[in-house]
Amino acid sequence: MMTKKHTAALILIAAMSCLAWADDAQKPRQPGEYPHTADSLEQPNVPSGKLEGPFEFHSKVFAGTVRQYWIYLPANYKPKAKTKPSLLVFQDGQRATNPKGSLRVPEVLDNLIHQKAIPQTIGVFITPGNTSEHYPDNLGMSNPNHRAPEYDALSDDYSRFLIDELLPEIAKKYPYNPSPEEHLIGGTSSGAICAFTVAWHRPDVFRKVISIIGSYTSIGYVPATADKPLVAGGDIYPGMIRKSPIRPMRIFLQDGSNDLDNEHGNWFLANQQMLLSLQWANANADKTGDKGPRYDINHVWGDGAHSDQHGGSLLPDILRWMWRDKTK
Template sequence: MAMALCMAANAAEPDARRPGDYPLTADSLSHPGVPHGRLEGPFEFHSRILAGTVRRYWIYVPVQYDGSKPASLLVFQDGQRATNPQGPLRVQNVLDNLIHRGDIPVTLGLFVTPGNRSERYPDDLGMGNPDHRAEEYDALDDTYARMLIDEMLPLVGARYRLTDDPGQRAIGGTSSGAICAFTVAWHRPDAFGKVISMIGSYTSIGYRPAQEGKPMVPGGDLYPGLIRKSPIRPIRIFLQDGSNDLDNEHGNWFLANQQMLSALEWANANADRNGLPGPRYEVTHAWGDGGHSDGHGGSLLPDMLRWLWRTAPAPRPDPSAG
């Protein structure tokens, strides 16, 4: 009898949920009754600010956009993966469904790859990373923000009417793309007031020790301290990560994301305690049991966007994360 019970349990295991299993919801799938916006591109872009690099970008234009008034904006890093119709993010499907339902306003999407050190963007990269990704995404300075805001957005804005209201402009990404998104909002909250952070690399990837007369370059693990010791920015941010995320020489991703949450919440509490005027961080989170994967974030993306535009409460943290 014991053997039979053991065999029955083993037979059921393939259907049991495994850590990191987060299927997409209907909000991320294409539906015949929902009008599909058009995805323009890829276009190539050579930056003056990030000289010597080339990148690709795509523009998502919802069918509801008619140019009669400025549209909201969503910028997503690693655009080649964000727009992958078979990937875990499928951002354009989510925008189709949520705009159609009225859950978020009419929103244009800008999906941007990292730069590559070449004259033309390589055709054989597929979903892979261009070779200038870490230098752009894991840096704490404002170089990438200036490239995006001062060069790329005017280019898109020449074709489409974009809102100037930072409360209607979101920026997001996964992994190093997430810390990149936060860095843009950190330096330029006047341009982006909403942040989507999935499995964010708030770790020491960008750190470089001082050497040969060159100063030390900080990494993303500095952010919790910066948040605690800097004036509060008017930023609304959704943090997502999993308890099985990376743990390596750069840091522990899950702990780093928890440090980010703690710092943001402490900054608010400290400001309240001391009666400080000004904004407060609007922050929520969802911890799961996934690894360094876009799966959990992709499954939550519709709820993230609804929460960022405040049409729904934040998703509850996954109890499986412990």
């Protein structure tokens, strides 16, 4: 449920996203312009963590595919330390780790860990799968060809791949805190709905979700045929949220009013429906006296298009909000 404290945090985050351009009276801000703050840039006095990879991984859940992943280790990471670090998993790892991109997640982690604004955190950045023996070396920032079947599906396939296959292999070498409260998963666009789906199916493992320009639309929808049933798309999530027990999840939603509007749906409307459904679920639980958990929700709407730019500028404050009760 949104408290006054949460509302204040939301207002603060929205205000901070405007500071970078508000003082520049000579150049009017254009829709979708959201510059990075210093927290997303490499700082000379901040020790840099180590980004290992890319490594290739062949999944049994998604047979016939290969993907790449990177592991971020904070500057002072000690595998044998008594206190284990938290875990951040981010989809579309090739873009999340791009030092010249919109997200720049490793740089943000360096700065916030140094500030003690968030706990020590291991980052795992994963590309979608590609149907090939080896990951193509010419993709760059482009999407592999198995992205939609993995990211936009509502099944538990991706959560099984991540939780049962990949993360156990990583934990053998790089132990992290096993508590679900210490696990954060995020993404942008289809990577965002993928992150939400993992936590929806497995809140016993992931309870914190970053959703930037989330594709809660009908990309995954496949109509029924004579011998196959209908496959639902992400546009049914608002109804599922309203008619399902509340999961113990902390969720940050970001989108822009100029996001996509196409045959799959309207992205901005879809994200607003997600927010309203989460809020309704909390209000209904309060009304009926439900003693169970509540969704811990925050959001920022902007005027951007289908771009990571606004979410990237907000990311430092999103992470602060996610870990606000860990670093008091």
